[in-house]
Amino acid sequence: MRERGRTRRLFGLGARAGGTLLRSRLGGEADWRALGEALFEGLSELKGPAMKLAQIMAQWDDLLPADLAEELARLQRQAQPMPWEGIRRSLVEQYGDLDARFSEIEQHPFASASMGQVHRAVTREGETLVLKVQYPGLAEILEGDLAQLRRIMRLGRWLKVPQVRLDALFEELAASLRGELDYHAEACALVRYRERYAHLHDLVIPEPLPDLSGPRVLAMRYVAGTPLRDMESAADAVRQRVAATLADWLTEELFTHGELHADPHAGNFAVDAEGRLVIYDLGAVIPVPDAHLKAMMQLLDATLARDPMAMDDALRQLGGRQGQGAPLALYRESAEAVVPLFEPGEQDFSDVRVHRRLRDLSPKVWAAMDRLQPPADVLLLSRTLNGHYWNLVRLGARLDMHGRTRPLLAWARG
Template sequence: MRRATGLSKNESASIVLSPKNVEFIVNKLSRMRGAALKLGQMLSIQDQNMIPPELENVLLRVQNSANYMPDSQLQARREACTVLASELGEDWREKFDEFDLIPIAAASIGQVHRATLHNGRRVAVKVQYPGVASSIESDLTNLRTLVLFSTFLPKGMYLDNTIRVARLELGWECDYVREADCMERFSKIIEGSDFFDVPGVVRELSTRQVITTDFVEGVPLGKVMDLSQGARDKIGSRILQLCLQEVLEYRFMQTDPNWSNFLYDKATDRIHLLDFGAAREFDKKFTDAYIEVLYASATQDREACIKWSTTLGFLTGLESETMRNAHVNSLLTVGTPFRVDGPDLYDFGSQDITGRVRSEIPVMLRERLTPPPDETYSLHRKLSGAFLLCTKLGSRVEAKRMLQDCWEGYQKAAKALAADVSAN
């Protein structure tokens, strides 16, 4: 197009993202559903300031678009019936006592229906939109073209690597059998928890494109501002504690940053964890180095931050001093709630950690020499989301104690493992 028009890239981008064309682009991208949402999430955690306002507006509108729900209830019913018949058999309706064909919720790759089994068990049935899985490759290719054409991305954005990781995660999210496995695995991990639970899976009514689970009720964590300060402190503390345990103790994380999939049940004082499509595990080699980075940030040890960041692959060892300083500064900022010399109770409501980290990102995008480790795309999306949730709730959290407990527990487990290996 630029050759045909003779325009510069910025001028071409202005035409492509002009107000006249934005509605058309949003409409098209909304129908890409999962791909548009996933890439938007991944670009946003790197730096919104590097994305033109017009493109950012497009991505935000796509992510929030009601078009994730089919355009009409009639279409929603047709799509659900088509997939249910294909996955559960033509007699799928006979397997439920009641089934509401009008979706109660919709997301990037599927819609959720309320139903009741013949034994009275209330369930939620998530049905994948037809064609979502098969269109991942073409949708990501089209999105890549839009992003590249609409803006000059710095080399440090590593768009192709971002798309590669997005492709992997979308493949996971489209496999509801994998999600069912992850839900059951996590449910066993937190068995006996006083704070969290995972809805049970109805295996006989779950397939690659349909997943049936217990129906649970509650208030999304992003909408509990009317609770008391004590209750909000408790919720923020539980979520941050869970995030640390997921990566450092369980080495298995539900990486969804959408707090609508975390429901607080005031009657039982528990949080229901939903949507395990992008759940992932971390190998011990990664967590061994990651906890060192976290602890170095808490002790404000700049040299240790560089050492363990290089081990993880954030740095190559050939970076400029400007890049090293920006990277370490961002780590020390993230480590602020956990600082060993900090307050026992950290007040997230009085800080701006995400804003301070974001100020370092333009430098890192210009000067970094390697993309971030694959594991950290989803991990940092979740941790960033936890920080933002605690900030929104104004939670006061014993963050210093949490990391110290994790550090001591990790070291104890490592010594026990080494002793076992030595004994054998």
């Protein structure tokens, strides 16, 4: 009965979204704000795959109507928490007598997300930690939700998103969600990243606590911090330090270790009292092969040279563009939008002129997606880097992207 109720709720939300999209397509007045409010209320209660998709879409600031994107972005910071009793049952399954282990567990979550929520706790020994608790029954309802989600995503065709793009996005989302259920894998990623980036003194990764963790509860030492989304009013020096740390870490992650943190929404990052970047969540880490990196840098090289034929060849190297008829005009326009970010000297990520170019370009890229045909893993990589780009925008970063990319471009040519 409960599963049928979820299906009805998801179907109802999909129908409402479809009606709004249809009115927009027919030239009518679409109330994107009202749709966003309905999706926020419904998805924050249902949690799971549909909420995760909405969070992902909200990261693409240049894709959705502004009012809809603003409402969906609330899912990253204001999602309704699951009632305490359901979370408490999961904790009792893990620990048995909670009073024997903890002197306090905060019933209101420290953070609430699509697949679980995080509660601060204090052990009997007086140590403060956080407990990431998977929503009860999530594994059982996941596949049913994914089936409904695939149906809802077909509405994306009304936004002129090709079916190949929708199918690839769905497969990416499904694989990501199944992986996020594995808290043992996330604990291993925390250990690996703490060891790997110990030399980056401005980067903090919480320590997992294996003795207090299990299949549906991940315990970590508590690290206080201001969420990245709330840093816009922080001192400029702090924001620039955090931006440089984020860029340094991403570069090393990709080009030294061949991995990438693939869930870049701002709620997964914070800044501690010392101005260091904190990474809270490592539930989604993807491998990035050297071949992909080289092809990506070759695409950037061709873009900076404003060479549309070389751009098309690089896209083929990535596994896209299987058909004929390269959209050369689109390549030229893409180059004009991207090149300013890589000119010599510091580039200001808060420059609205760059955002405007990228926003104007985005619907044209999506409309040509059936001709570009990027494979699913490239789409995931692109989405992730796009999310990190917008984190740099939120920080008002000023970075010498020209200097940062020169050695990487030389590596790709070698």
